[in-house]
Structures are given as C-alpha cells and as structure tokens.
Amino acid sequence: MTTIKDVAQRAGVAPSTVSYVLSGSRKISEDTRRTVQQAIDELGYHPRASARTLRSTRTNVLALALPRVAGGYRAVDGRFAIEISDAARAHGYDVLLMTAQEGVPGLRRIARSGQADAAILMAVEMDDPRIAAMLELGFPAALLGRSADDAALPWTDLDWEAAATLAVRELAAAGHRDIAYLATTEREIQAQRGYAIRGLAGARRAAPETGADVRVHQSTGDMARLARRIGTLLHGERPPTALVVQHVAALPHILAAVAAEGLRVPEDLAVVAVGNLPDDLGGQDLPRVELPVPEMSAAVTRLAAEAIATRTQGTSPTPPGHLLIPPAFVPGPRIAPPGPRAANA
Amino acid sequence: MTTIKDVAQRAGVAPSTVSYVLSGSRKISEDTRRTVQQAIDELGYHPRASARTLRSTRTNVLALALPRVAGGYRAVDGRFAIEISDAARAHGYDVLLMTAQEGVPGLRRIARSGQADAAILMAVEMDDPRIAAMLELGFPAALLGRSADDAALPWTDLDWEAAATLAVRELAAAGHRDIAYLATTEREIQAQRGYAIRGLAGARRAAPETGADVRVHQSTGDMARLARRIGTLLHGERPPTALVVQHVAALPHILAAVAAEGLRVPEDLAVVAVGNLPDDLGGQDLPRVELPVPEMSAAVTRLAAEAIATRTQGTSPTPPGHLLIPPAFVPGPRIAPPGPRAANA
DNA sequence: ACCGGTTGTCGAATCGATTCGTCGAATCGA
DNA sequence: TCGATTCGACGAATCGATTCGACAACCGGT
Structure with a gap:
C-alpha cells in the first residue's frame, strides 16, 4: 500500500508538503506542486480514509436508514436509495446502508463509532423514535418524510x-x-x-x-x-x-x-x-x-450536508431547514x- | 467524544487493558473485566472505527456495486441490496453503497482509500470490466451473477x-x-x-x-x-x-x-x-x-467474507468458491x- | 550592510485503538 | 526461604494523514 511518505520520498519533499498539495490549504510553489502531483499519479496514490478521518473527525459518509420491511418491500425505496447515493456523491459523500432491522441501536452504533457524519432517515413516522435518538446523540440528520415534530430536524417531503x-x-x-x-x-x-x-x-x-x-x-x-x-x-x-x-x-x-x-x-x-x-x-x-423522487433525494441530501456544516460551525441556534415540495399534476x-x-x- | 482513555481512567486501568477486554485476545482477571465493562456501559463507549481501521487495516465494510440504470430501475435490485445488507451485518460487516454511475473508477477509489474490505458486484456481465479492475487491484470481491470467466472470482448465480x-x-x-x-x-x-x-x-x-x-x-x-x-x-x-x-x-x-x-x-x-x-x-x-433472492444474497455475502479471510491468510492458490443455485419450480x-x-x- | 517582511517548505505533535515486550506480584515446589 | 514459573496489567511504539509553529531563503527599502 502506498502512503503519503512514499509519495513524499519520490517527489523529494516532506509528507506535509504532499498533504498541502492535496488540500490546497497552504501556498505551494508551482514547481513542487507539479512534481508532487506527478508522483501521486505515478503511484496511483489515494489517501487512506481511516487516517484522514482519525485526524479530522470527518468521514465523508452519510448513513442511509432504509425503512422497515413490515409491509413488504416497496420498490420506490430502492429508487430513493440509488438517487440519494448519486446525490451524495455529488456532495462528496459516500453512503452507508442501514436496514430498518438494525433500528435505533444500529444508528447509535454508527454515530458513536464515527462511521458517518450524518444520517438520512427514510420512511419517517409521525412519532419516530429515531428522531429522539439523533437529537440525544447530537448527530446531524435529515428526514425523508415529515414527522409530527417538524421543527426538531431538517426534513423534506411531498406535500x-x-x-x-x-x-x-x-x-x-x-x-x-x-x-x-x-x-x-x-x-x-x-x-x-x-x-x-x-x-x-x-x-x-x-x-x-x-x-x-x-x-x-x-x-x-x-x-x-x-x-x-x-x-x-x-x-x-x-x-x-x-x-x-x-x-x-x-x-x-x-x-x-x-x-x-x-x-x-x-x-x-x-x-x-x-x-x-x-x-x-x-x-x-x-x-x-x-412523487418527485429525484427532487426529494437531492433535497434530503443537501439538508444532511448542511446539517453537518452547521454543526461543525457550532451554529446551533439556526433552525433546521425544511422543504415541503408542492405536488405536480x-x-x-x-x-x-x-x-x-x-x-x- | 469518549475514547478508550476515558474508559481506562474511569475503570482505573491502562488503555491497553480496556482494549484487551474488548478483543479478548489476552487473559484478563474477572474483576477488572467487570470493572472495565461497567465503565464502558456507563459511558456508552464505542471504539472509533477510523482508529481501529488505521491500526488493523480492516474496515468491516463491504462495498456493494449496484447495477447500471440503463434499462431503468429494476425493483428486484433494491431487494437484493436490503437482503445483502442484512446478511452482511450477520457477518459483522456494514455495507457501502455504490451506484453503477461511479463505475470502475469508483471501485478503485474505495479500494485504494481503504474504505472497504471487499466488493460485491451486482448484475455482472459476461465480460465485465470491473472483474479485471478487482484482480488488478488485488481487491477481494464476490459476484452476483456469473461472468464468462467464472474461475477468476467467486460468484453465485441462479442456474x-x-x-x-x-x-x-x-x-x-x-x-x-x-x-x-x-x-x-x-x-x-x-x-x-x-x-x-x-x-x-x-x-x-x-x-x-x-x-x-x-x-x-x-x-x-x-x-x-x-x-x-x-x-x-x-x-x-x-x-x-x-x-x-x-x-x-x-x-x-x-x-x-x-x-x-x-x-x-x-x-x-x-x-x-x-x-x-x-x-x-x-x-x-x-x-x-x-429467483432465490435470499439464498443468493446470503451466498454472495459469505463468498465475500471468505475472500477477505483467504486474502488475509495469504492463501492465494485456493481457487475461489462458486455457488450455482439449481432452479426450483x-x-x-x-x-x-x-x-x-x-x-x- | 542591515533589517522587517514574505514565501515556501520542513519537522513534530496529534487523532484513538491495537499489540508486543516487559515487569511486578502471586504461586508453587524443593 | 528461595528461585522458578505463571498470571495479569502496564507502557510505548505504531498505523497514515493533517496542521501548526518554526525557519531558511529571498526581497526591497533605508
């Protein structure tokens, strides 16, 4: 496995310099930038997600909680999963799948072990126990569907x-x-x-x-x-x-x-x-x-991303955003x- | 965020001791085991996945590559995703969703950044470019569907x-x-x-x-x-x-x-x-x-888990396992x- | 010639869990 | 009572990337 050290050695610079080339968070001369980039390309280097996450406490992963299978499997849920996954990629996130079978404990596990930055909850019920769990954990979340208490977390839904x-x-x-x-x-x-x-x-x-x-x-x-x-x-x-x-x-x-x-x-x-x-x-x-599946998927993903951003900024007084989509005939x-x-x- | 140090402090032991309680890989006296367990429960401690992965190079995540949406969305694929996700949990794995839109580059990214231990490829074609990519990357994978070259990777399929x-x-x-x-x-x-x-x-x-x-x-x-x-x-x-x-x-x-x-x-x-x-x-x-969706899902998940295990053991000469499921009327x-x-x- | 200010790079500390070597205390046999 | 052995816990190194302070080298102005 190639690491940042390998890249640094090949390019004849320090590991930190490679990191700065990647993140662009400090000025790097055009010369070294090119040398480093070349070394990266030649080695096919990708930063280790785990190391990055350990340092930054950001995973770039969204947990997607699929609905309970009680009433059997609903075909539209699969479409949502795919649409949300693509939308998430567009925001730089990957999607971790959770089935309802795991329920609240599953979400707790993901949140506390830091495997995701936020959760998207599908098939929200009027009084959904997952909402309280998210709030208690202080874990960013966005809802696909509107619950009874619609001020607690950001949500989107068809009207x-x-x-x-x-x-x-x-x-x-x-x-x-x-x-x-x-x-x-x-x-x-x-x-x-x-x-x-x-x-x-x-x-x-x-x-x-x-x-x-x-x-x-x-x-x-x-x-x-x-x-x-x-x-x-x-x-x-x-x-x-x-x-x-x-x-x-x-x-x-x-x-x-x-x-x-x-x-x-x-x-x-x-x-x-x-x-x-x-x-x-x-x-x-x-x-x-x-049912506007693409719009709802895009919206809930955006809301989740925003929830992450605002938490990072510590701007807690901001009320969570909503999006009630008007029906189209x-x-x-x-x-x-x-x-x-x-x-x- | 509570870490292993917090737990150790609360239990009055060293962090390594907590780790051994969790993994059971060394003998721990019943007394301290109980003390540590209590501290874990009281703090609601979950080990950070990123730290664990960084050290052990195991993510306990399977990447699931959903099929291309060319012919529109197929309802049965959603069922597979859910079944596979549940099967994965039973083996101790979470599932990272990848849509076909990301294709081979997406799989490469996941493999090289170490975000998953193996991939499950759905809707395999007779001559599937993803197979070559997996082999080239040395990344464990299992196929849902049978390709032309059915000795390269483990697979399962209905006959x-x-x-x-x-x-x-x-x-x-x-x-x-x-x-x-x-x-x-x-x-x-x-x-x-x-x-x-x-x-x-x-x-x-x-x-x-x-x-x-x-x-x-x-x-x-x-x-x-x-x-x-x-x-x-x-x-x-x-x-x-x-x-x-x-x-x-x-x-x-x-x-x-x-x-x-x-x-x-x-x-x-x-x-x-x-x-x-x-x-x-x-x-x-x-x-x-x-189409035996549950059997196929269980099988492909098991095959992926086995592929991880055998790679870890370095037992390369073992031929990948197959499972051709006989049809039932x-x-x-x-x-x-x-x-x-x-x-x- | 000297000094304040940039610019670009380096070195080291850090994130949190695992694991190996070590070491004190307890146990046992002679 | 003493040395050998076992048991159980500890400390420190390690995984790979990020980030902050430091520091050379260079520049222009007096």
Missing part, C-alpha cells in the same frame, strides 16, 4: 395533503361530482405514517373545497379483501364516477378489480393516482400526482368526464 | 439455463407441445448479460430434450412493440398453447396483451414465469421458476393442459 386535494380538484374540474378516494392501507394509517395521515386529511379537505362528494376508503394489503372492498364501493347508491388511488402499489390489483366489475377505465370510471406508478401497469398510463391521458353510469345513478 | 429448461419441461409434462419462450429484452441480450444469454441457451436446449416445439422470441422494453410482437407470435400457424416469460418485469403488459387477443390465462394459454414476479400482478398468481396454480385452441390448430 401529501395538497397532493390528495389536487387529485380530487382535477377530477372535479373535469366534471366529476361523485369521487371515491382509496387511501393507503389501514396498517400504514395505524402506524401513523406521515404520508398516510396527511393524504387522508387532504382527501377529506377536498370535499368542502370542491363541492364534490368525496368518499374516503382505506385500503388493505390483503388483495382478496381489497377486491371485495372495491366491488362494494363501486356499487353503493350514487356510485362514484371517479377514483383516486393513493395505494399505488396495489394499482394493478385495483384496476383488475375494476375491470372485473365490468367497468372500463376511463370511460366508466376515471382513475387518478397519487404517488409513483408501479414500474409496470399492464400498458396503462394514468393521470397522476407524482401529470395529465397523462386526459381525464374523461363522467360517463353514462353517472346518468344512470 | 438460468436449467431454469429455462425446467419451465419448458413442466409445460411439456402437462401435455403442451407448442411452446413459446419469451426471453429477456434485446438490449439485455446484446449487453451480454449472463442471465439473458444463459436463459436463451436453456430455452433452446429444452426443445430437443422435451420433444416439444419451442419457439424462442426476444422481448423489448418498448411496450407498444411488445404487444404487437405478442399478437404476432400468438397467431402463427400452430399457435402455442403455452408461454414461458423470462422478461418478468413486463408481465403485466404481456398478460394485458394476451387478454387483448381474446385469450384467457390459463384456459387458452398456459403461462409460466422465469424469475421474480413483479410485486403486483393484478391479483394473478402464476406458476414459476423463482413453484407450482402456484396448477398448469392447465392444452386448451381447445390446440384442437383448432
């Missing part, structure tokens, strides 16, 4: 409340008056996931705002029950002419259930999604309010107006 | 050739004589992905072995073209009574296209998948040859025999 409202508003604008809102699963709602709770709230708020009749239903992970539930909600009196789906992971099932009821999308039932479409949707595209295929079924009802 | 053959054989056993095999996309095949090439080979080998007429088709990422291609392949002379799909990511599209042709699954067309089903499949379950809904269409043809 789920606005997203739900927006979806309903678009349907109302197309003439729909009877709208069903299929929220996330009961499990997610009971777990107090922020996106679940706020989506629900946005859906409820949409009714008075648009004047439409918005009936809100919770979804379920049990696909057989979900199909039955959809059958029921489509056959009440004054059946809905439009459906908003926040439980996007189940969209294929849901569309299949709708088809099984003999309804065509969008002629008989307009469907709008809130959140990321699953990779594959039977060739169907839907109008939707999208992707028209996709134009929303159909209420179909013949509406006339029947 | 894709056997998997494809198995799927055809099961259909043949159910009485099917005219079978279509929809392989992976042209793009993957041209990129010389091992699973694509070997699946294709297995499908071709299945014809003579089973005596069935197996027609092999390549898939495409363009869903409109894919639908047309499926239409064509279903309407040749002697149309197939069964379909094997290796391009599982497109399954929802494919099933939709089949339905659009007026065919019911499985009554008119038996469908068997090779690989992991997408999270959601419109409520449909299919018989399939599964998951019956799911029983395969339907050839339907009325077969009689027509």
Whole structure:
C-alpha cells in the first residue's frame, strides 16, 4: 500500500508538503506542486480514509436508514436509495446502508463509532423514535418524510395533503361530482405514517373545497379483501364516477378489480393516482400526482450536508431547514368526464 | 467524544487493558473485566472505527456495486441490496453503497482509500470490466451473477439455463407441445448479460430434450412493440398453447396483451414465469421458476467474507468458491393442459 | 550592510485503538 | 526461604494523514 511518505520520498519533499498539495490549504510553489502531483499519479496514490478521518473527525459518509420491511418491500425505496447515493456523491459523500432491522441501536452504533457524519432517515413516522435518538446523540440528520415534530430536524417531503386535494380538484374540474378516494392501507394509517395521515386529511379537505362528494376508503394489503372492498364501493347508491388511488402499489390489483366489475377505465370510471406508478401497469398510463423522487433525494441530501456544516460551525441556534415540495399534476391521458353510469345513478 | 482513555481512567486501568477486554485476545482477571465493562456501559463507549481501521487495516465494510440504470430501475435490485445488507451485518460487516454511475473508477477509489474490505458486484456481465479492475487491484470481491470467466472470482448465480429448461419441461409434462419462450429484452441480450444469454441457451436446449416445439422470441422494453410482437407470435400457424416469460418485469403488459387477443390465462394459454414476479400482478398468481433472492444474497455475502479471510491468510492458490443455485419450480396454480385452441390448430 | 517582511517548505505533535515486550506480584515446589 | 514459573496489567511504539509553529531563503527599502 502506498502512503503519503512514499509519495513524499519520490517527489523529494516532506509528507506535509504532499498533504498541502492535496488540500490546497497552504501556498505551494508551482514547481513542487507539479512534481508532487506527478508522483501521486505515478503511484496511483489515494489517501487512506481511516487516517484522514482519525485526524479530522470527518468521514465523508452519510448513513442511509432504509425503512422497515413490515409491509413488504416497496420498490420506490430502492429508487430513493440509488438517487440519494448519486446525490451524495455529488456532495462528496459516500453512503452507508442501514436496514430498518438494525433500528435505533444500529444508528447509535454508527454515530458513536464515527462511521458517518450524518444520517438520512427514510420512511419517517409521525412519532419516530429515531428522531429522539439523533437529537440525544447530537448527530446531524435529515428526514425523508415529515414527522409530527417538524421543527426538531431538517426534513423534506411531498406535500401529501395538497397532493390528495389536487387529485380530487382535477377530477372535479373535469366534471366529476361523485369521487371515491382509496387511501393507503389501514396498517400504514395505524402506524401513523406521515404520508398516510396527511393524504387522508387532504382527501377529506377536498370535499368542502370542491363541492364534490368525496368518499374516503382505506385500503388493505390483503388483495382478496381489497377486491371485495372495491366491488362494494363501486356499487353503493350514487356510485362514484371517479377514483383516486393513493395505494399505488396495489394499482394493478385495483384496476383488475375494476375491470372485473365490468367497468372500463376511463370511460366508466376515471382513475387518478397519487404517488409513483408501479414500474409496470399492464400498458396503462394514468393521470397522476407524482412523487418527485429525484427532487426529494437531492433535497434530503443537501439538508444532511448542511446539517453537518452547521454543526461543525457550532451554529446551533439556526433552525433546521425544511422543504415541503408542492405536488405536480401529470395529465397523462386526459381525464374523461363522467360517463353514462353517472346518468344512470 | 469518549475514547478508550476515558474508559481506562474511569475503570482505573491502562488503555491497553480496556482494549484487551474488548478483543479478548489476552487473559484478563474477572474483576477488572467487570470493572472495565461497567465503565464502558456507563459511558456508552464505542471504539472509533477510523482508529481501529488505521491500526488493523480492516474496515468491516463491504462495498456493494449496484447495477447500471440503463434499462431503468429494476425493483428486484433494491431487494437484493436490503437482503445483502442484512446478511452482511450477520457477518459483522456494514455495507457501502455504490451506484453503477461511479463505475470502475469508483471501485478503485474505495479500494485504494481503504474504505472497504471487499466488493460485491451486482448484475455482472459476461465480460465485465470491473472483474479485471478487482484482480488488478488485488481487491477481494464476490459476484452476483456469473461472468464468462467464472474461475477468476467467486460468484453465485441462479442456474438460468436449467431454469429455462425446467419451465419448458413442466409445460411439456402437462401435455403442451407448442411452446413459446419469451426471453429477456434485446438490449439485455446484446449487453451480454449472463442471465439473458444463459436463459436463451436453456430455452433452446429444452426443445430437443422435451420433444416439444419451442419457439424462442426476444422481448423489448418498448411496450407498444411488445404487444404487437405478442399478437404476432400468438397467431402463427400452430399457435402455442403455452408461454414461458423470462422478461418478468413486463408481465403485466404481456398478460394485458394476451387478454387483448381474446385469450384467457390459463384456459387458452398456459403461462409460466422465469424469475421474480413483479410485486403486483393484478391479483394473478402464476406458476414459476423463482429467483432465490435470499439464498443468493446470503451466498454472495459469505463468498465475500471468505475472500477477505483467504486474502488475509495469504492463501492465494485456493481457487475461489462458486455457488450455482439449481432452479426450483413453484407450482402456484396448477398448469392447465392444452386448451381447445390446440384442437383448432 | 542591515533589517522587517514574505514565501515556501520542513519537522513534530496529534487523532484513538491495537499489540508486543516487559515487569511486578502471586504461586508453587524443593 | 528461595528461585522458578505463571498470571495479569502496564507502557510505548505504531498505523497514515493533517496542521501548526518554526525557519531558511529571498526581497526591497533605508
């Protein structure tokens, strides 16, 4: 293994000089700079991360806490991981992966052993124990998702409340008056996931705002029950002419259930999604309010980097930054107006 | 930050004694062991990873190289990342995430700066430049997927050739004589992905072995073209009574296209998948040859750990271990025999 | 010719844990 | 009681990079 001494020897200078060439923190004559650089290139020298970290107490690593796998694996989390990793590199950081299985003890271990400079917490819950742990440890952190106490740590999130409202508003604008809102699963709602709770709230708020009749239903992970539930909600009196789906992971099932009821999308039932479409949707595209994965990833990474910087400066009174991302509507295929079924009802 | 000195002081012993309590590499009296342990607990002491690494040249970190995002993001890769991360923890390792965007230079940087003890390479291609880089760097590595030169580094993979053959054989056993095999996309095949090439080979080998007429088709990422291609392949002379799909990511599209042709699954067309089903499949379950994600993750992690151990021992002549996992057939809904269409043809 | 001020480089201390050699105290046999 | 042996803990060197104080060499001004 080549060290800074090897480089120094080859270039005929002191190790400290090599260090200054690398960091640029002191003036070095152009001559020696070139000699040293050449020695570095010839030897293929890279500073040892451990030695650097030991001295400077900076790792240039972000810990990324992936969500709990309770409700199974969510495809979008993998995308977040990749996007965040690339964003981190752009800020000069590497990413250390932590699964939720390790939980708070895992984060504590990483923080105290100094393996990362900050943590990014995914799938934050309204009352998330990891937040208290980060504060107690004095460890910089940024949240992907908004918790109940949103002043404690920097966070970014889609404005789920606005997203739900927006979806309903678009349907109302197309003439729909009877709208069903299929929220996330009961499990997610009971777990107090922020996106679940706020989506629900946005859906409820949409009714008075648009004047439409918005009936809100919770979804379920049990696909057989979900199909039955959809059958029921489509056959009440004054059946809905439009459906908003926040439980996007189940969209294929849901569309299949709708088809099984003999309804065509969008002629008989307009469907709008809130959140990321699953990779594959039977060739169907839907109008939707999208989850801005790249923006959120970039934002949470930037917030983490800022949290590190401000801690280093000891500027504690600065309130942590936030970024509530406004929802954007992707028209996709134009929303159909209420179909013949509406006339029947 | 609490250091080993703080612990030593509190316990009234020398720092080296604390170190020996932690590592157990020398005999320590029960009395002092307890005193030291108590001090550690009270202070919540964790050894600094950087100091430890500097001294021992071991990081207890595995670098995980995620695949290139060329063909978009594949959901199964996220699952692998999580499974591998958990498996790594079980071996005492953390996982450093690297996206394909960083490529070989990224791996070189990690190896030379000593940020990881070994690398796990995902989505290995038949002729993968990363392999040469690892060998040149003398950096331990394990492959998820089998390359052309499979003696250079340890690897694990599903036996894709056997998997494809198995799927055809099961259909043949159910009485099917005219079978279509929809392989992976042209793009993957041209990129010389091992699973694509070997699946294709297995499908071709299945014809003579089973005596069935197996027609092999390549898939495409363009869903409109894919639908047309499926239409064509279903309407040749002697149309197939069964379909094997290796391009599982497109399954929802494919099933939709089949339905659009007026065919019911499985009554008119038996469908068997090779690989992991997408999270959601419109409520449909299919018989399939599964991709054993947990086994593969555990195996590749074990191989990486072994590669580290053998390098440390300097036992270079030991050939790297392999693990070719035999395919398993998951019956799911029983395969339907050839339907009325077969009689027509 | 001498002196204050730059400029560019060097040497040494430092970060925190590990590990080897050493050394005092306890134990045992003769 | 004394020397040999074992047991348990200590001190110091070490890993590789960073950083601060020091210090030559050079420059211009009086």
